[in-house]
Amino acid sequence: MLSRRELIGLGAAAGLASGCAPLAARLRHKAPLDAFALPAGPTEPAVRLFGRAGFGHRPGDLQAYAADGHEKTVERLLHADAPEDPTLIAQISRLEAFRMNADEMEDLHREEVVRQLQQGAFLRSVYGANPLKERMVDFWTNHFNIYGPKETCAWRKGSDEDHVIRENALGSFPKMLEMSARSPAMLAYLDNERNVSGHANENYARELMELHTLGVDGGYTQRDIQEVARCFTGWMVEERFLRRKGTFRFDPDRHDNGRKMVLGHVIPAGGGEADAQTVLAIVSRHPSTAKFLAKKLSLYFLGERHPRVEGEVAEAYGKTGGDIRAMLRPILFSPALLEGSPILKRPLDLVASALRALDASTDGSRPIQEHLNAMGQAACQWPMPDGYPVKPTAWSGSMLPRWNFAFALAEGRIRGTTLERADLSKSVQVEALLGKKPDAELLQAVERDGLGVALASPEFQWR
Structure with missing residues (x-):
């Protein structure tokens, strides 16, 4: 969701954009003609960098790269502190899927909410002022994938994208993992609302280890999945009368408070909500998680496996406790980024x-x-x-x-x-x-x- 400061700061731009969206698009500042000219010297490195660390170059990007060089450009992309275009903020603010709470959107048709989610994500990929952040939003949105048309997911997906993915896209992986575990959209998508003591639902537990952290060959067993599912019993979405619907809720009456064993770690009985938090700490610190994320990031940015780069990424994860910027540096400074095989555009x-x-x-x-x-x-x-x-x-x-x-x-x-x-x-x-x-x-x-x-x-x- 947009912050109060962002909404207040829209001013005239929001008013002008409140008509039709094409008008808002035309209000954007157009690049000067000289920004389209190619700089002297080779342009392939700049084109490759902006195509991998963003959604392609814009007029002026190639000239800026030629003037600043690769290292300074990469650090600027990693810093990702450029202010967003007020017109882009205005366009996003017009979409109920990003400015309303889940319970406020119940009167909107699911297909309309999904359409708005698609529109907002696309506008940010085209006009976002911080291209590497937008690229990582795309990466993490797929890593923590949520299917919009399923049940109530559409009404909750906008909040998940803003507060789980976007706020942490270049930050801490363990923090994003915990926020995802508490996300009403994720809990609904992977059926954890049905995960209760005595009738554990394993969907979220399985995907947590297979897709979000350890990887399919990460060293866990079917018994680990069952035990993790028990730890997450009672993690659900608020639906009670006179409560803020659509938010995270832990129900102690539906939690299995017995002793558990996860990946060789004993989780004592009586832990309540902390059982699942212990699991998240275990899997986020596991060496398989560092290796799995390093492999995925290498394939995403380089198009193929690079064991040396993957080793450096995994090492950065371990040294920093999962700092995403630190993990990206070995990739963005790797010769493979500029010299490797091209990647077919999705x-x-x-x-x-x-x-x-x-x-x-x-x-x-x-x-x-x-x-x-x-x-x-x-x-x-x-x-x-x-x-x-x-x-x-x-x-x-x-x-x-x-x-x-x-x-x-x-x-x-x-x-x-x-x-x-x-x-x-x-x-x-x-x-x-x-x-x-x-x-x-x-x-x-x-x-x-x-x-x-x-x-x-x-x-x-x-x-």
């Missing part, structure tokens, strides 16, 4: 990077969401707890809808999304898009058939 990467590079305007509404849906990556719509896949093979079947998006964007056929820089030549548009000078063949094709050719080209499909 649909969100493709769409967001196109709009960012061309300084496009979008309201993030249904028409552009339909393109993401056709490509297979609509936010909140992955039903399994493992999140959208990272491997390129998972997205190789989406080429036709990718091309359809490319030409629809170039030809102005996506309502609410426009390329407004008519003052740019086609050659400059292609250079801005690719971050390098195009070869003569591609430029001739663009001159003949339009910018959609460049958007659909192999050069732009990879990052």
Whole structure:
């Protein structure tokens, strides 16, 4: 949810944005023409960094990288303290899914809430002032995946994204893990509301160890799953009359207070709510968690396994107690980031990077969401707890809808999304898009058939 200070600070921007979303998009400050010019020297490192540590470069990013160098640029991305565009805040504030409590949204249709969640997540990926933070929000949203259309999850997902994921995206993993465990959206999605003494439901316990911490080969057993489930009995969502519905609640009457044994650790009887907190401490400190997260981060940012980098990431986790910035430094400073094999853009990467590079305007509404849906990556719509896949093979079947998006964007056929820089030549548009000078063949094709050719080209499909 937006803070009171953010809402008060919107001022005139919020008032102007309270009409139609396309108007709010047009109020954004457009990049000056000279920001589209390529800097002297190689641009591949900058394009690669902004494509991996964000959702692609924007006008001016390549020049800033050339002036500051890799190390200073990475540290700025890690710091992530740039103020957000007031117009972006205004657009997000108009969405009930991000500004209302779960119990206040009960009159809204589930599909409408999911649509707003998708719109808000997309706007932030395109216009967010801190690209690495937005990239990590995407990573953790999939790591702690919640399927929006399930039961009451949609009404609770906005709060989860803001307070569990966004507030901790570059902070402490153990803190985010505990907040996720208490998240009403997560408790509902993984059925922990049904986890009571004498009838333990193992769904959350299993995913906690398999997907959130230790990994499938992390050294736990089926008995560990059963014992962890017992520890989390009574962790549920408030639904009682005259109470704040939709918030976390621990019910001692539904908790199994017996003795438990988890991963070799004895949890004495009578611990109550602290039983589950002990479990979270055990799994967050386990060496398998450091290794599992190091592997996932390496695959996400580098596209393939790098044992040396993974070892450094796992070591950083252990030394800092799970500080996410410390874990990212070995990856972002690794030669593999700039010199390794390219990664096929997932649909969100493709769409967001196109709009960012061309300084496009979008309201993030249904028409552009339909393109993401056709490509297979609509936010909140992955039903399994493992999140959208990272491997390129998972997205190789989406080429036709990718091309359809490319030409629809170039030809102005996506309502609410426009390329407004008519003052740019086609050659400059292609250079801005690719971050390098195009070869003569591609430029001739663009001159003949339009910018959609460049958007659909192999050069732009990879990052």
